Structure formats: C-alpha cells, structure tokens
Amino acid sequence: LLLRWRQRRALWRKVAAAQERQERSLVRMEAAAQRFREQHPSVNPVSILSLPLPELSKKLRDGSLPPDHVFYAYVGKALQIATETNCITEFLQESENQLRKVKLMEKQGLLYGVPVSIKDSIDCQGHDSTLGFIKHLNKPAAEDSVVVQVLKRQGAIPFVKTNVPQSLISYDCNNLIFGQTRNPLMFTRSPGGSSGGEGALIGGGGSILGIGTDVGGSLRFPAAFCGICAIKPTGNRLSKRGVMSGIVGQKAVAAAVGPLAKDVESLALCMRALLCEDMFSLDSTVPPLPFNEEMYSSTKPLRIGYYETDFFTMPSPAMRRAVRETKQLLEEAGHTLVPFELTNVDHVVFNYCVRGMFADGGKSFVKKFKGELEKGGAAMFIWLAKAPHWLKTLLCWISKPFVPRFSGIIRSMEENTVDEVWNLHQEIEDFRHQFIAQWSRLNLDVMLCPMLGPALGIGYPAKLSVAISYTMLYNALDFPAGVVPVTLVTDEDEEQLKGYKGYYQDWWDRTLPKAFRGSVGMPVAVQCVALPWQEELCLRFMKEVETL
Structure with missing residues (x-):
C-alpha cells in the first residue's frame, strides 16, 4: 500500500509539473504579445485576424503584411481563446526563432508567415506528444514529424500544441494532465475530439490553420461541433511519420492526418502546400500525387449520392434538415442528387471498426492505461477488455434481446486469432469493393452525408460511443471525407427533438437527445465524401456546399 501511495504521489507530481509548464507557456505568450503591442502600438490585430487564409497568405507573400504582425496578432488571440x-497545452517558444528564419527565406513557400497550431499527438522536436498519458510526459520528440517539417519548409510557423482526450480514442477532449477543453461557441458543450483543442482554437479564431488526425471522426467531430471545416484525407495521402497513434500498429481502420480551418479554400491551400516534393522525399511511402488543380477548379455539374440516416444512430432533427436543405440547394445549383441506400451499418461498426481496433481483445489498449491515474472516457472498453471470456459470453447472450448494440460491442471485444484477423482484413477489403461497386452503378462523383451534431454537452461523448457511426464508416472504407457547417439549430429543431426515439430505444438512444438539448444557435454540418485519392474532388464538392 505504501509503495502504491508513493507511486501515485510521484505521478501527481508529474501532472502538477506539466500543468505548471502549461501555465508558464501561457504567461510567455502573454509577455510576447504584450511586448509586440508596446513596440508596435499602431498595428491593428483585429484587421489581421479578420482576413481569410488565402488573402492573408497573399498579403504575407507580396510583403504588404509583415510576418511578425500576423504572428503576434494570433499569439494574442490564441491566448484569449486558451484562457x-x-x-492549448504548450506554446512552442522556438516559433519566435522560426519567425526570424522565415523572414530570411530565399524562396517563399505557399504558407509563408502563416502561424499553424498542431495537435498534441503530432511530434514537434523538443516537445512531448502525451496523448493525455502521464507516462508520455518529459519524453520530448527527437525530431519534427514529416508534416511539421514540410509546413516549416513551406514557410509556416507552428506556434502551439493543442489538447486531446486521453488515448485519442474518444470524441470529447479531456485528460487528467491538461483537463477539459470547452467549445468556444458554448462553454457547456464539448469541442469534439480527438482533435478537440484544434477545433476550439480555430473555432474561436485563435488559429487560422491547424493540423490534426482522424481514426473515427477525430478531425470531423471538432470541425462540426465548433462550426469550422476539416478534411480527413485517404489514410496515406499525407505522411503519418512522427504522428503518435491511439492504438499502434492497427491496420483495420485507417487513420489519417489532415487540416482544419475556417473555410474550404484554406484547406485547399494547406493540401496544396503539403502535397509537394518535400513531403514525397521525406516519406517515400506517401504516393507522389501533387495537388490536382484541374479537379479542384472544375465547374462541371456533379452527380451526388445522398442519405439522411444510417439507420444505426437516428439523426437529430437539425442533422436531417441540414442534409435535406443542402440537397435542395445543390439541385437548384444544377447538380444531380441520387438517393444512396446504406445497409448493415451495425455490422460495419461492430465487426469492422470495434473488432478491427480491438482485435487482440483490447490488450494493447489496456496496456496503455497501466500505471495511469485515471481511465478517462474509455472505462467501458477497458472493463470489457479485462473481463474473462465466460463473463463476456454470458453478458453477450443475456443482453442480445434487450440491448443488441451492447451485445454487439461485447462480441466485438473478443480476442482474435491471427487467422481471424487476416480474414477480417479481407472482409473489410471486400466491403470497400462492394461499396465502390454500388457507387459506380449509380455513376456518382461524390456523396452528401449527415454529420453528428449539434455539439454534445461536455461528458456526453464518453456515454455515447455508438454515435461514431456516421464518421467511422469512412475510416473503415478509407475514403476522403470533409465537413462543412451549413446551418444553425432552430427552435423548431429543439421542439422536434422531444419526439426523438432512436432505432433501438436503448440506453444510448435515450441519452442522445439529452446530449443535443439546449443547442439553439449552434452549428450543424454535413459530410462531403469522395472516392480514395480524390481529395481535390472532395474539396471541390465542399466548396460547392459552402457557397450555396
């Protein structure tokens, strides 16, 4: 007992030291912003912060806006949003050196002088990538991840690291070290996750461009919840070298690195900058596909598949309305909309996603929490992973008639043999081809899909793990998928929510309307999806939706 007490005390000391470091970071940001304001009293940060990224970038490159004016305007705003x-978990102090280096650059990159925020799990030299785990504290990265190296070569200035949920396997944003991140639009709401710090910072206007990751919706949830845009590319379109993963080595569900920003044109600029020779030479496993300008700038009318529900998670009234209104506006703009029939989403969620990520019965996931002070929002998965086989079998059998989705999760958490894992990978591959065949039969260019929203109340994502169905489908398929806000929750949506029943009438279906309640005025987004390696077409479709 004494030994355990001493170990726990040592862990709490590490947490306290990390929190002090976070606090010092914010103090340094305040000092830097204050110093700049005193030296340049005539600079108006509001006019800089109001510029969209393409315009800001143009002004930086033509010299009409000095990089330090932009940098310190965002340092000041980021500090406000962080407070x-x-x-924000950390201010990257070397960003001030990077600012000086950028000004001396012979060749200006596409992101010359642009401050960029970076998700905690993406390596920045000399800084921790914690994933919200105490065991990862005081283990600074030896070098920048490839994506950060490319950003710097393109003239960008990574300036802060942002908060994540413990383990990343969550769509909230809370961990014991840095605490809960709140939604900038309504502080009682979650900002989404796992790139939740990015969503909050960009949604609040404290960063103009951010880089996050997505293995089940981790870019798309924060974007949708905070009223901004994001794209999850095909898994290997951007380098994942130096990017920490929630479940290392898992290949069934494709993870991806991608950008978040206020608008689609900013995402396109970021993708254009990243898809360059530097990316392809620094990581030769990334296919050398430069940004396809022709595909992005095409004005050809699109043939668009759409669906309003996945028949697994009943959409909120606002989600359904968002798809219907967007469909109608797209038709009025001259595009063709074709209903797409989605089937067996329950099988995809349980058999491909949950089983794929926990194919070892959750052993490697549980190991991550060994020696930690808390289990965060993953308590149910950890308990199931630790439960003996006989208990899982019994629970699965008893719960099947009453709570079929809980039974499905238990069944998916069984340990698999190597042979079973290989068969699972083959099944997922077959499913991708079947989905593409259905897409081809309808002769589709892109797909319009619902996106979970509005933002759930803080703490609710941990109770609603099944609601990842709309996003995680496209990780299992490894299709590019972007999010664009299209509407706000109305009083009528709120009224209709009283009649929300769900498809299973289980505990999750009873909890979801409570999580949505009280959201009038909050943003609601749609998902825009394209076939693998067609990020430019996905972005082009997102731009069409944005401008409706």
Whole structure:
C-alpha cells in the first residue's frame, strides 16, 4: 500500500509539473504579445485576424503584411481563446526563432508567415506528444514529424500544441494532465475530439490553420461541433511519420492526418502546400500525387449520392434538415442528387471498426492505461477488455434481446486469432469493393452525408460511443471525407427533438437527445465524401456546399 501511495504521489507530481509548464507557456505568450503591442502600438490585430487564409497568405507573400504582425496578432488571440476554453497545452517558444528564419527565406513557400497550431499527438522536436498519458510526459520528440517539417519548409510557423482526450480514442477532449477543453461557441458543450483543442482554437479564431488526425471522426467531430471545416484525407495521402497513434500498429481502420480551418479554400491551400516534393522525399511511402488543380477548379455539374440516416444512430432533427436543405440547394445549383441506400451499418461498426481496433481483445489498449491515474472516457472498453471470456459470453447472450448494440460491442471485444484477423482484413477489403461497386452503378462523383451534431454537452461523448457511426464508416472504407457547417439549430429543431426515439430505444438512444438539448444557435454540418485519392474532388464538392 505504501509503495502504491508513493507511486501515485510521484505521478501527481508529474501532472502538477506539466500543468505548471502549461501555465508558464501561457504567461510567455502573454509577455510576447504584450511586448509586440508596446513596440508596435499602431498595428491593428483585429484587421489581421479578420482576413481569410488565402488573402492573408497573399498579403504575407507580396510583403504588404509583415510576418511578425500576423504572428503576434494570433499569439494574442490564441491566448484569449486558451484562457476561455483550455485548448492549448504548450506554446512552442522556438516559433519566435522560426519567425526570424522565415523572414530570411530565399524562396517563399505557399504558407509563408502563416502561424499553424498542431495537435498534441503530432511530434514537434523538443516537445512531448502525451496523448493525455502521464507516462508520455518529459519524453520530448527527437525530431519534427514529416508534416511539421514540410509546413516549416513551406514557410509556416507552428506556434502551439493543442489538447486531446486521453488515448485519442474518444470524441470529447479531456485528460487528467491538461483537463477539459470547452467549445468556444458554448462553454457547456464539448469541442469534439480527438482533435478537440484544434477545433476550439480555430473555432474561436485563435488559429487560422491547424493540423490534426482522424481514426473515427477525430478531425470531423471538432470541425462540426465548433462550426469550422476539416478534411480527413485517404489514410496515406499525407505522411503519418512522427504522428503518435491511439492504438499502434492497427491496420483495420485507417487513420489519417489532415487540416482544419475556417473555410474550404484554406484547406485547399494547406493540401496544396503539403502535397509537394518535400513531403514525397521525406516519406517515400506517401504516393507522389501533387495537388490536382484541374479537379479542384472544375465547374462541371456533379452527380451526388445522398442519405439522411444510417439507420444505426437516428439523426437529430437539425442533422436531417441540414442534409435535406443542402440537397435542395445543390439541385437548384444544377447538380444531380441520387438517393444512396446504406445497409448493415451495425455490422460495419461492430465487426469492422470495434473488432478491427480491438482485435487482440483490447490488450494493447489496456496496456496503455497501466500505471495511469485515471481511465478517462474509455472505462467501458477497458472493463470489457479485462473481463474473462465466460463473463463476456454470458453478458453477450443475456443482453442480445434487450440491448443488441451492447451485445454487439461485447462480441466485438473478443480476442482474435491471427487467422481471424487476416480474414477480417479481407472482409473489410471486400466491403470497400462492394461499396465502390454500388457507387459506380449509380455513376456518382461524390456523396452528401449527415454529420453528428449539434455539439454534445461536455461528458456526453464518453456515454455515447455508438454515435461514431456516421464518421467511422469512412475510416473503415478509407475514403476522403470533409465537413462543412451549413446551418444553425432552430427552435423548431429543439421542439422536434422531444419526439426523438432512436432505432433501438436503448440506453444510448435515450441519452442522445439529452446530449443535443439546449443547442439553439449552434452549428450543424454535413459530410462531403469522395472516392480514395480524390481529395481535390472532395474539396471541390465542399466548396460547392459552402457557397450555396
């Protein structure tokens, strides 16, 4: 007992030291912003912060806006948003050196002078990538991840790291070290996750461009919840070298690195900058596919598949309305909309996603929490992973008639043999081809899909793990998928929510309307999806939706 007490005390000391470091970071940001304001009293940060990225970038490159004016305007704003939402874990102090280096660059990159925020799990030299785990504290990365190296070569200035949920396997944003991040639009709401710090910072206007990751919706949830845009590319379109993963080595469900920003044109600019020779030479496993300008700038009318529900998670009234209104506006703009029939999403969620990520019965996931002080929002998965086989079998059998989805999760958490894992990978591959065949039969260019929203109340994502169905489908398929906000929750949506029943009438279906309640005025997004390696077409479709 004494030994355990001493170990726990040592862990709490590490947490306290990390929190002090976070606090010092914010103090340094305040000092830097204050110093700049005193030296340049005539600079108006509001006019800089109001510029969209393409315009800001143009002004930086033509010299009409000095990089330090932009940098310190965003340092000041980021500090304000961090104070309100607790989204920043660390100020990258070397960003001030990077600012000086950028000014001396012979060749200006596409992101010359642009401050960029970076998700905690993406390596920045000399800084921790914690994933919200105490065991990862005081283990600074030896070098920048490839994506950060490319950003710097393109003239960008990574300036802060942002908060994540413990383990990343969550769509909230809370961990014991740095605490809960709040939604900048409504502080009682979650900013989404796992790139939740990014969503909060960009949604609040404290960063103009951010880089996150996505293995089940981790870019798309924060974007949708915070009213901004994001794209999850095909898994290997951007380098994942130096990017920490929630479940290392898992290949069934494709993870991806991608950008978040206020608008689609900013995402396109970021993708254009990243898809360059530097990316392809620094990581030769990334296919050398430069940004396809022709595909992105095409004005050809699109043939668009759409669906309003996946028949697994009943959409909120606002989600359904968002798809219907967007469909109608797209038709009025001259595009063709074709209903797409989605089937067996329950099988995809349980048999491909949950089983794929926990194919070892959750052993490697549980190991991550060994020696930690808390289990965060993953308590149910950890308990199931630790439960003996006989208990899982019994629970699965008893719960099947009453709570079929809980039974499905238990069944998916069984340990698999190597042979079973290989068969699972083959099944997922077959499913991808069947989905593409259905897409081809309808002769589709892109797909319009619902996106979970509005933002759930803080703490609710941990109770609603099944609601990842709309996003995780496209990780299992490894299709590019972007999110664009299209509407706000109305009083009528709120009224209709009282009649929400769900498809299973289980505990999750009873909890979801409570999580949505009280959201009038909050943003609701749609998902825009394209076939693998067609990020430019996905972005082009997102731009069409954005401009409706």
